[in-house]
Amino acid sequence: MAHRNRLGVSQVALAHAAGLAANTVGHIETKAPGVRLETLSRLSIAxxxxxxVLLNSDDEVTPAPYRVRDLDDCVAQNLKRFRNARGLTQEDLSTRSGLDRKQVxxxxxxxxxVRVDTLxxxxEALGIQAWQLLV
Incomplete structure (x- = not known):
């Protein structure tokens, strides 16, 4: 996590500050599947x-301070907005993304x-970057 390193924070210190198990940050940094939005939010706050910023793959992105919001609300609203803008049904999106329609x-x-890998x-199925679902 380039941002953690730039701030000079160790994995253990970040895990402690976010209330996570010590090995969780390492798993996330190695792109382990199954990271939940709640965990991402806790890391963001810490x-x-x-x-x-944490989901943006562009290392040149300017770090923005944490802004409080319900990430599940953001994802729900943006997913529907992007899906509708592309004229896709939930079924279409489920087929493109490999998810069950019920999951969408x-x-x-x-x-x-929601898990980060699901995002x-x-x-990808919508042709956007995952971070755009959190705005």
Whole structure:
């Protein structure tokens, strides 16, 4: 995590500040699947960085301070907005992303805890970057 290194924070210190297990930060940095939005939010708060910065693959991005918002709401609203703008049904998006149609419905209705890898699959299917679902 370039941002953690730039701030001079160790994995253990970040895990402690975010209330996570010591090995969790290492797993996230090696792109382990299954990282939940809640975990991303906790890391963002601990680093005082907006979650969009942590998901942005561009190392040149200017770090923005943490802005409080419900990430599940952002994802639900933006997923539906991007899907509708492309004229896709939930079924279309599920086929493109490899998710079950019920999963797309649950994300849009905030009935599921979204994982970062799921965001990536949906974003790729929509032709956007995952961080754009958190704005």
């Amino acid at each position: 680093l005082d960085l907006d979650p969009t 419905y649950k994300i849009e209705s905030k009935n599921v805890s 990536g699959a949906v974003a």
